[in-house]
Amino acid sequence: MSDLPKSVYLNEEGPREGFQIEAATIPTARKIELVDRLAQTGLKHIQVASFVNPKAVPGMADADQVVEGFRPVPDVHFTALWLNQKGFQRALTHADRLTINGSLNLYASTAFLKRNQNRVPEQQRAAQDDLIAMYQAAGIKVKRGFITAAFGCNFEGDVPPERVVQLVGELLAIAQDHGEEIDHMGLGDTMAWATPESIKRVVGAIREAHPDLELLLHLHDTRGLGIANAYAGLEMGVRMFDTAVAGLGGCPFAGHQGAAGNVCTEDLVFLCEEMGIDTGVDLDALIDCALLAEDIVGHPLPGSVMRGGGLNRFRK
Amino acid sequence: MSDLPKSVYLNEEGPREGFQIEAATIPTARKIELVDRLAQTGLKHIQVASFVNPKAVPGMADADQVVEGFRPVPDVHFTALWLNQKGFQRALTHADRLTINGSLNLYASTAFLKRNQNRVPEQQRAAQDDLIAMYQAAGIKVKRGFITAAFGCNFEGDVPPERVVQLVGELLAIAQDHGEEIDHMGLGDTMAWATPESIKRVVGAIREAHPDLELLLHLHDTRGLGIANAYAGLEMGVRMFDTAVAGLGGCPFAGHQGAAGNVCTEDLVFLCEEMGIDTGVDLDALIDCALLAEDIVGHPLPGSVMRGGGLNRFRK
Numbered sequence: 078m079s080d081l082p083k084s085v086y087l088n089e090e091g092p093r094e095g096f097q098i099e100a101a102t103i104p105t106a107r108k109i110e111l112v113d114r115l116a117q118t119g120l121k122h123i124q125v126a127s128f129v130n131p132k133a134v135p136g137m138a139d140a141d142q143v144v145e146g147f148r149p150v151p152d153v154h155f156t157a158l159w160l161n162q163k164g165f166q167r168a169l170t171h172a173d174r175l176t177i178n179g180s181l182n183l184y185a186s187t188a189f190l191k192r193n194q195n196r197v198p199e200q201q202r203a204a205q206d207d208l209i210a211m212y213q214a215a216g217i218k219v220k221r222g223f224i225t226a227a228f229g230c231n232f233e234g235d236v237p238p239e240r241v242v243q244l245v246g247e248l249l250a251i252a253q254d255h256g257e258e259i260d261h262m263g264l265g266d267t268m269a270w271a272t273p274e275s276i277k278r279v280v281g282a283i284r285e286a287h288p289d290l291e292l293l294l295h296l297h298d299t300r301g302l303g304i305a306n307a308y309a310g311l312e313m314g315v316r317m318f319d320t321a322v323a324g325l326g327g328c329p330f331a332g333h334q335g336a337a338g339n340v341c342t343e344d345l346v347f348l349c350e351e352m353g354i355d356t357g358v359d360l361d362a363l364i365d366c367a368l369l370a371e372d373i374v375g376h377p378l379p380g381s382v383m384r385g386g387g388l389n390r391f392r393k
Numbered sequence: 394m395s396d397l398p399k400s401v402y403l404n405e406e407g408p409r410e411g412f413q414i415e416a417a418t419i420p421t422a423r424k425i426e427l428v429d430r431l432a433q434t435g436l437k438h439i440q441v442a443s444f445v446n447p448k449a450v451p452g453m454a455d456a457d458q459v460v461e462g463f464r465p466v467p468d469v470h471f472t473a474l475w476l477n478q479k480g481f482q483r484a485l486t487h488a489d490r491l492t493i494n495g496s497l498n499l500y501a502s503t504a505f506l507k508r509n510q511n512r513v514p515e516q517q518r519a520a521q522d523d524l525i526a527m528y529q530a531a532g533i534k535v536k537r538g539f540i541t542a543a544f545g546c547n548f549e550g551d552v553p554p555e556r557v558v559q560l561v562g563e564l565l566a567i568a569q570d571h572g573e574e575i576d577h578m579g580l581g582d583t584m585a586w587a588t589p590e591s592i593k594r595v596v597g598a599i600r601e602a603h604p605d606l607e608l609l610l611h612l613h614d615t616r617g618l619g620i621a622n623a624y625a626g627l628e629m630g631v632r633m634f635d636t637a638v639a640g641l642g643g644c645p646f647a648g649h650q651g652a653a654g655n656v657c658t659e660d661l662v663f664l665c666e667e668m669g670i671d672t673g674v675d676l677d678a679l680i681d682c683a684l685l686a687e688d689i690v691g692h693p694l695p696g697s698v699m700r701g702g703g704l705n706r707f708r709k
Contacts, residue, residue, distance in 0.1 A: 273668070298697065301696070302663075305621040307621075308621045348621065351588045382617055385615035
C-alpha cells in the first residue's frame with residue numbers, strides 16, 4: 078500500500094528553535110538541562126544553539142555557554158546554526174564539541190528570498206559558491222542542501238513542483254562544481270503551505286529526477302497538518318525529518334499566533350513507532366523532555382502525546 | 394496514488410461534545426448563538442444537544458431550550474443524542490425541529506463494553522433488537538451503525554481488524570433481520586488508538602467484505618494523529634466524518650488532560666479544500682465559529698487553522 082521506511086532519522090531542533098523565539102530570558106543552565114536530557118532519549122542529532130547576533134536574537138546571547146555546558150554523549154551529534162561567516166567562525170571555536178557540516182540553500186520563492194535575504198535568485202546561487210569556499214577553507218564538508226518555501230509562500234502563493242525539482246538540480250550541480258557532494262536535500266515547508274498530497278507530488282517529482290537522493294522534510298504545524306504531512310512523507314519513503322520536542326518554537330496558546338514551530342518530535346516518534354517504524358527513541362523519556370521543555374518556557378507548548386501519553390502502558 | 398473522494402460530508406458534533414464536557418455553566422443563549430452561526434457556514438449536519446440525565450451531565454440540563462432556541466435553516470439537519478428510551482422520547486417531542494434517525498452500536502472491546510454499559514456482547518446485541526423495536530414503534534428509521542473502540546482500547550489493548558469486520562457484519566444482519574437498512578457504518582477511535590496504517594487496514598478489511606457500505610470515521614485527537622488518520626481515511630475513499638469545531642470537547646490546555654475531543658472541523662475542512670475535496674463549507678466563516686466557541690467556553694481550544702488561518706488570502 079505504501080513505501081514506509083523501516084527506520085527514520087530525526088534532527089531535533091527544539092532547543093535552538095524554542096529558545097530563539099521565547100521572549101522571556103531562560104537561564105543558561107536550564108537550556109543545558111534540556112539538551113542533556115534529550116541526549117539520553119536515543120535522539121542522535123540535536124541542534125543546541127544558533128550563533129547569531131545577540132542584538133537581533135537576545136535569546137541566543139548565551140549560545141557559547143550552552144555549547145560549552147552540555148555533556149557530550151557518544152554517537153550523538155550536537156550541532157549549531159549560523160547565518161554568516163562570523164557565526165560560522167564562532168561555531169568552529171567549538172569544533173571539539175559540535176558536529177560541524179556545511180549547508181547550502183536555495184529559495185523556491187523569489188519574493189521570500191528578496192524579503193528574507195534581500196537577494197535575487199542569481200545572487201543566492203553566487204552566495205552558495207562563497208559558502209562553499211568558506212567551508213573548504215575551514216576543511217568542512219558540505220552535507221545538507223535545503224530548499225526554502227518548497228510548498229508555497231505567503232508572498233508568492235503556490236509553488237509548482239517543477240520549480241523545486243529545478244532548484245534541487247541546481248543545488249546539486251553547485252556542490253558538484255566545487256567537488257562537494259550533498260548528503261541529503263531538505264525541503265522546507267517554511268510557511269506551512271504543504272498538504273499530504275503536495276508532499277507526495279513534490280517528493281515524487283524529485284525522486285523521478287534524482288532517485289538516489291536522500292530527502293529530508295522540514296515541516297511546520299501552523300495549520301494542523303504537520304503530522305499528516307510527515308505521514309505522507311513516510312508513505313513516499315522519506316526517512317529524515319527536522320522536528321522539535323513538544324513543538325518548541327511554536328506556541329499557538331501563548332501569544333505567538335500563527336507562529337507554530339516544527340512538527341513535534343514525540344508526536345512523530347509516536348506515529349512512527351505505532352506503525353512499526355524504528356526511531357531509536359524512547360518515547361516515555363522523550364515525553365519527559367517535552368514536559369521539561371514546557372516547564373522551562375513557562376507556558377503550554379503544542380505537543381499532543383506529551384498530554385495524551387503513549388499506548389504501550391495499556392498493552393502489558 | 395490514492396482514492397481521494399470528490400467531496401466529504403461532515404457531522405458537526407461540537408456543540409454537543411463541547412458543552413457536555415465544560416465545567417463552567419454556559420448560558421443557553423450562547424449555545425444557541427454557536428449553533429446558529431454554524432448553520433450559516435455550509436455545514437449540513439449539526440448535533441446540537443444530548444438528552445441525558447441533567448444530574449449526570451449538568452451541562453446538558455438546558456438541552457430542550459437549546460433545541461427550541463436555534464433558528465432552523467433549510468437543508469441543514471439539526472440532530473441530538475440520546476442514550477436510552479427516556480432521552481429518545483425527549484428528542485421526539487422536538488421532531489418538528491430535529492432530524493431524528495435511529496442508531497445501532499456494537500463494541501469491539503468486551504472490557505470497554507462491560508465498563509461502559511455493564512453488558513456482555515450478547516446483551517449488547519440483544520439491546521439492539523430492543524432499540525430497533527423502540528425506533529419502529531415511533532416510526533423512526535435506523536440510519537447509522539457504529540462500532541465503538543474499533544482501533545484499540547485502554548482496557549483491552551489492540552483490536553484485530555477481523556473482529557471489527559465481524560461486528561460490522563453482525564450489526565448489518567441485526568438491522569436486516571428487522572427490515573431496517575443501515576445507511577452508513579461509523580468506526581469509532583474512541584480512545585485514540587488509531588494510526589493512519591490501522592485506519593487503512595480496518596477500512597480495507599471492511600471494504601473487502603462490504604464493498605458498498607458507506608463508512609464514517611469518528612476520530613479523537615488525543616495523541617495528535619487525528620488529521621493524519623482522517624487523511625488515511627480519505628486516501629481509502631472515506632467520505633463521512635464526525636468532527637467538532639475548534640476541537641470542542643477536548644481541551645488539552647485547560648485541565649482536561651488527555652481528554653482531547655473529536656478531530657477539529659476547520660482543520661479537516663482546510664485539509665480537504667487544499668487537496669481539492671469539496672466540503673461545502675466556508676472556511677473563514679467556520680474559523681469565526683471556532684473563535685466564537687473559544688470565547689464561549691472561555692479557554693483555549695485545540696484547533697490549529699483557527700490560529701494559523703487559511704491560505705486563500707495569500708493567493709489573491
